[in-house]
Amino acid sequence: MRSPAPCPPSVRPAAVGPAAWRALFPALAEAGEVYLDSAATTQKPLPVIEAIDRYHRHHTANAGRGTYPWATGWTRELARVRERTADFLGASAEEIVFTAGATAGLNAVALSWGLAALDDGDEILYSPRDHASAVYPWRQLQATLARFGRRLRLVPYRVTAYGEADTADILAKVTGRTRLIAVTHLHHVFGALTTLEELRGRLDPRVLLCFDCSQSGGHLPVDVGELGADFAVLAAHKMFGAPGTGVLYCRRRVHDQLTAFLPGGNSGVTVDDSGLRPAAMPERMEGGTPNIPGILALGAALDVLDDIGRAAVAEHNRVLTRQLIEGLRPLPGVELLPGPAHAACETGYGIVSFTLAGIAAADLGFVLAELGFLVRTGAHCVPDHGGADDDSVRVSTHVYTGADDVDRFVRCVATLATELATTREVR
Known part of the structure; x- marks a missing residue:
């Protein structure tokens, strides 16, 4: 009986770009939401899922022990x-x-x-x-x-x-x-x-x-x-x-x-x-x-990362980061946390955190989830924080995130920011 061999990816992107890359991730095929929490954990491509399944389904054994x-x-x-x-x-x-x-x-x-x-x-x-x-x-x-x-x-x-x-x-x-x-x-x-x-x-x-x-x-x-x-x-x-x-x-x-x-x-x-x-x-x-x-x-x-190319991943996230920053920056009540938004040059690595005046970060995250945008909120596991006042919304992207996803997200936040600004003016 043959010993296990590397499990080759069964799906390869036919072209360069998020649409082709997205095809590698089965969990996103039926998802109606926009996943913007890749800094917490990334979606899993099919070759990764198959590698795990193959070990459990075929020739399960302990490595480094047996001689068979x-x-x-x-x-x-x-x-x-x-x-x-x-x-x-x-x-x-x-x-x-x-x-x-x-x-x-x-x-x-x-x-x-x-x-x-x-x-x-x-x-x-x-x-x-x-x-x-x-x-x-x-x-x-x-x-x-x-x-x-x-x-x-x-x-x-x-x-x-x-x-x-x-x-x-x-x-x-x-x-x-x-x-x-x-x-x-x-x-x-x-x-x-x-x-x-x-x-x-x-x-x-x-x-x-x-x-x-x-x-x-x-x-x-x-x-x-x-x-x-x-x-x-x-x-x-x-x-x-x-x-x-x-x-x-x-x-x-x-x-x-x-x-x-x-x-x-x-x-x-x-x-x-x-x-x-x-x-x-x-x-x-x-x-x-x-x-x-x-x-x-x-x-x-x-x-998978080498098939896509880490330089391509970095450039894709840089472009989306700049799109997020430029979209969020002019919105009323939005404050961008330290990071690429304040850098002297155009950098970006797929993570943007912000707060919105008039609403707690946790509440904003709940509203965004109801509207189909999955983001992280809170102190993000920073140990020395001052409580809810230090909480923020974190948006994080990866290759399966498209420019249209970011555009829809920014437009959603813009609507909420305008409504909150109007409420503050009325008060």
């Missing part, structure tokens, strides 16, 4: 996806760790690196306006180290009016005790890109850089070498893949600083008189049964 063809076939296929992921990020296969998601990846850095490598008085720089998953692991690490008498100082840095990490503030706060700078590559609320390019050559090489690429992965080309990243995480479900799957990139130079994460079956950990001895990477970080269908789905998602 079903098992060895999946072992080879997971290795292929690892190589594929490494190529996608400009990395090497031994630098790619499969995780349960971006949150799991960031916690793995905190537990596998932070617990072992940080000394009393060391510092980590972070932004309190980033996603909770990029903040809470460091706070948890701080609390855990404190129990063992080690003080970890968490130093917050500012965000600019453009929604980017303030590199001048970062540079001013770096000290001889700074061990890591945590940064969001593409901000999940502001839609602003931060590369820390301005700090190249100005930081002590011993300072590690940890990038949260949850929003940038699959939306624009991400090269961990160009970023100078020591750690980087991606969430598969935000790049056409399945929930519960993620990628943690660990630069080769930090491997000897990492302890075993989740030691157990298949982690390659050995035992001697000194205790557990960690295996080589990436097995050191991957104890237990892997999420086989999720990893296979990730491989299929990467194939």
Whole structure:
């Protein structure tokens, strides 16, 4: 019996453009609503759905365990996806760790690196306006180290009016005790890109850089070498893949600083008189049964993204972002949050957040949903927010979003904004 082979996409776009791309996503075929929440999770293309179904329907077996063809076939296929992921990020296969998601990846850095490598008085720089998953692991690490008498100082840095990490503030706060700078590559609320390019050559090489690429992965080309990243995480479900799957990139130079994460079956950990001895990477970080269908789905998602072209995805989202900004900017009562709307040049990555005077963000989201537009509202998992006053509406696009979808959305918001402005004038 033949072992499993890669599942090729059964649907390929016949032409370039959202109409052809949209045909890849069966959930959108019958949807009457306009899906504008791709920053929360993306729709799934048919090849991804088929990859998951194929594993469960044919030759279900555990990878890395058995010697029979079903098992060895999946072992080879997971290795292929690892190589594929490494190529996608400009990395090497031994630098790619499969995780349960971006949150799991960031916690793995905190537990596998932070617990072992940080000394009393060391510092980590972070932004309190980033996603909770990029903040809470460091706070948890701080609390855990404190129990063992080690003080970890968490130093917050500012965000600019453009929604980017303030590199001048970062540079001013770096000290001889700074061990890591945590940064969001593409901000999940502001839609602003931060590369820390301005700090190249100005930081002590011993300072590690940890990038949260949850929003940038699959939306624009991400090269961990160009970023100078020591750690980087991606969430598969935000790049056409399945929930519960993620990628943690660990630069080769930090491997000897990492302890075993989740030691157990298949982690390659050995035992001697000194205790557990960690295996080589990436097995050191991957104890237990892997999420086989999720990893296979990730491989299929990467194939779809390369078929479309990440540059094409980025350009499509840039155009839609500018259309959103230019449509929303003149409306009465609309306030655009930091991000591309305030940038000096025409940038945009598919995320625009705003508020509308006279209506709470949650209420506006409910009204928009009733009218057929699915958006995210609230604080968007920002941990240090001031309650409802900091809530906003976030609109996020992808390749299956068309210019006509954005035009209809803007016209809907314009009607609501005009009605609310008239009500305010009457009062």
